[in-house]
Structures are given as structure tokens and as C-alpha cells.
Amino acid sequence: xxxxxxxxxxxxxxxxxxxxxxxxxxxxxxxxxxxxxxxxxxxxxxxxxxxxxxxxxxxxxxxxxxxxxxxxxxxxxxxxxxxxxxxxxxxxxxxxxxxxxxxxxxxxxxxxxxxxxxxxxxxxxxxxxxxxxxxxxxxxxxxxxxxxxxxxxxxxxxxxxxxxxxxxxxxxx
Numbered sequence: 001x002x003x004x005x006x007x008x009x010x011x012x013x014x015x016x017x018x019x020x021x022x023x024x025x026x027x028x029x030x031x032x033x034x035x036x037x038x039x040x041x042x043x044x045x046x047x048x049x050x051x052x053x054x055x056x057x058x059x060x061x062x063x064x065x066x067x068x069x070x071x072x073x074x075x076x077x078x079x080x081x082x083x084x085x086x087x088x089x090x091x092x093x094x095x096x097x098x099x100x101x102x103x104x105x106x107x108x109x110x111x112x113x114x115x116x117x118x119x120x121x122x123x124x125x126x127x128x129x130x131x132x133x134x135x136x137x138x139x140x141x142x143x144x145x146x147x148x149x150x151x152x153x154x155x156x157x158x159x160x161x162x163x164x165x166x167x168x169x170x171x172x173x
Contacts, residue, residue, distance in 0.1 A: 004037045007112075008091065009076045015156070022148035022161045028114040032165070036105040039079070039091040040065065040098050048085050049122075060152040061092055064101050070094040079106075079144035079165055091144070110144075111136070113164040114133075119151070142167040 007026040014020040044059050045052045065071040072095040079091040097103050111132055115125045126143060133140040146163040154160035 003033045003035050004075075006032065006077050008074070010074050011076070013136050015072065016153045019149040019153035022159070024114040024116075024161050024163075027163050029114055030112045031168070032110040032112065034106045034108055034110065036107055038094050038096070039106055040094050041102045041104045042072070042090050042092065043134060044088040044090065046082065046084075046086055046088050049082050049088075051088055056086070057090075061090075061098075061101065063139050064098050065092065065094060068094075068098040070096045070098045075147050077163075077165075081142070081144045092107050108170070109168045110165050111168055113166075115160075115162045115164060116159050118160060119162075125162065125164055129166040132164075132167060133166050136168055138169040140166060141169055 003028060007030055010023050011020040011022075013023075025031050042057050044054045044057045046154075063073070072093070075093055075095065077093045080088060081143065091104065113125075113129060113132060115121065115128075124147070125145065129143045130140040133143075144165040146165060148161045148163065149157065151160075
């Protein structure tokens with residue numbers, strides 16, 4: 001895979017008017033190579049890992065990305081993880097800096113795995129991503145999840161696809 005590129009996310013099928021239908025083809029078992037890949041970083045408040053202000057934060061971020069012309073539909077992903085039970089951290093791939101938002105860069109190799117099931121399976125998905133990294137001879141560090149649709153759209157489409165994205169530490173084979 002080319003550096004700083006992602007598998008194709010087809011946004012053309014959107015019967016809900018909210019989230020596009022996610023096609024998992026091409027996303028499972030990929031190795032993503034990031035070299036100073038630009039992301040917008042945002043945080044959400046949670047209660048016991050349940051987001052409380054995600055809609056507001058994502059709406060603000062998406063509006064700022066659109067205004068800045070930084071949204072790239074051919075290079076779309078939002079990497080999420082919970083640094084604590086009270087905080088969610090989200091990294092939105094962007095094509096250029098977005099005013100009034102925190103910008104960061106990610107570098108490294110990341111392996112993907114596609115899951116389909118209820119959000120309550122999150123701990124199992126986390127354990128599976130850790131096992132994927134360990135199978136490569138390293139201890140897991142950063143593990144993110146790409147929630148491809150909101151809960152309402154997942155119900156409408158009949159699938160709750162979530163892509164696990166785990167960093168492969170440099171010492172791994």
C-alpha cells in the first residue's frame with residue numbers, strides 16, 4: 001500500500017442521509033504506512049466509555065473540515081480510542097490544516113481488522129487487535145477503532161462494521 005493512503009471508502013451509497021453504507025472489502029488485514037500523515041485531533045467526554053458529546057464534537061469538526069477544504073473523501077478515516085473511561089480521543093484524516101482545531105501527525109505502520117457486531121463487543125475486539133500485534137512479535141501500544149457508521153445507520157444497514165487499527169511497533173517483524 002502506498003504511504004499515507006487508505007483503502008477506498010465508497011461514500012456513494014447513502015440511503016440514510018447520514019452515514020454512507022460501509023463496504024468492508026479491502027479493509028481487512030491491511031498494513032497502513034503513515035509518514036507524518038496529517039490528522040485533526042478532537043476529544044469527547046464519556047461516562048464509563050459511553051460518549052456524551054460525540055454528535056456535537058463531530059458536527060463541529062466536520063463543519064470546520066468542510067470550511068477549510070480539508071475533507072478528502074478518497075482518504076477518509078476517523079481513528080478513535082479511549083485514553084480513560086471519561087475521555088474519547090479521535091483523529092480525523094485531513095488533507096491540510098484546519099483552523100481552530102488541533103492538528104497532529106501520525107507516523108508508523110498499522111494493521112487493520114474488520115469487525116461486525118454490537119458495540120458491547122469492544123473489549124473482545126481490543127483483545128483481538130492486541131493478539132494481532134503480538135503475533136507479529138511485539139507488544140501492542142496504540143490501538144484505534146474506526147466506527148464506520150453511527151448506531152442509527154448501523155441499525156438501518158443491518159451491519160455495525162468497525163475497523164480495528166493497531167500500530168505495529170518498529171521492532172515487530
